[in-house]
Amino acid sequence: MEKDNQTSPVMGFILLGLSDHPKLEKLFFVLILSMYLVILLGNGVLILVTVIDSHLYTPMYFFLGNLSFLDICYTTSSVPLFLDLVLTPHKTISFSACAVQMGLSFAMAGTECVLLSMMAFDRYVAICSPLRYPAIMSRAAYVPMAAGSWAIGGAASLVNTSLAIQLPFCGDNVINHFTCEILAVLKLACADIFINVISMTVSSVILLGIPVLFISLSYVFIIVTILRIPSAEGKKKAFSTCSAHFTVMVVFYGTLFFMYAKPKSKDPLGADKTDLSDKLISLFYGVVTPMLNPIIYSLRNKDVKAAVRCLVTQSCFSQ
Secondary structure (H helix, E strand, O other), X not given: OHHHHHHHHHHOEEEOOOOOOHHXXXXXXXXXXXXXXXXXXXXXXXXXXXXXXXXXXXXHHHHHHHHHHHHHHHHHOOHHHHHHHHHOXXXXXXXXXXXXXXXXXXXXXXXXXXXXHHHHHHHHHHHHOHHHHHHHXXXXXXXXXXXXHHHHHHHHHHHHHHHHHOOOEOOOOEEOOOOOOHHHHHOOEOOOOHHHHHHHHHHHHHHHHHHHHHHHHHHHHHHHHHHOOOOHHHHHHHHHHHHHHHHHHHHHHHHHHHHHHOOOOOOHHHHHHHHHHHHHHHHHHHHHHHHHHHHHHHHHOHHHHHHHHHHHHOHHHOO
């Protein structure tokens, strides 16, 4: 048995995905491929305009460029794998490839959680302390803030992924998911995962609990400040500066909490429906949210719309 435990991880895993629903699998292949192309195009354009348009050399758009790059990396770590598994009859993935994909996805998701809280702080300073904004949100401040987001997400991923791949896996090697999602992988371990649970709990507090609390407090102060503005035009202008970020944050965290906080069915007959709904929610979180981010920022931000028009017409290159 010990020998099997040591050698079985090298054999890899089977990703179930939507193989139990072949019609849905074909439909979602087309949908996910289309969404992935939109993600690459939309976020790529946002990164490009934040780099070439000097009017967007501000902390908010620097964070936005990081967010767009994160979305591209996050979807690229999982979507091509899903598309490949749909096209190939053998839905297997090697242990090493599974570990890499699991680590990258965890890192990108964790980084985005922290980065959104940094963007919330930027909006808090812009609205609650506008006169001090240039001094507080200087380049010496916002660059380390973004770098720190990447470092925290990467460190959390390294710790949890390292602990996961050291576990022995024996018997069932079927992952009931689209990708090597860490919680789905941990279910297959044939050893005590107490340390992994503790590590995941600490990571959840750092990557979810603290950022959500920080964002909530920031928006409480933001809302209070906006309500104190005497003119309706002033309130509208102040709200417009944070509406895009607030919308992205609600979509991101709303889907994330719904995915993990949704009660599981205790009825064995409803297990298939529960598994399918979990997969579809995960799909929304992993693909639809990154696709919506550039659309939300483009539609609700006049500076971004102007920069995109400049890029399309190439007028910014003639200036």
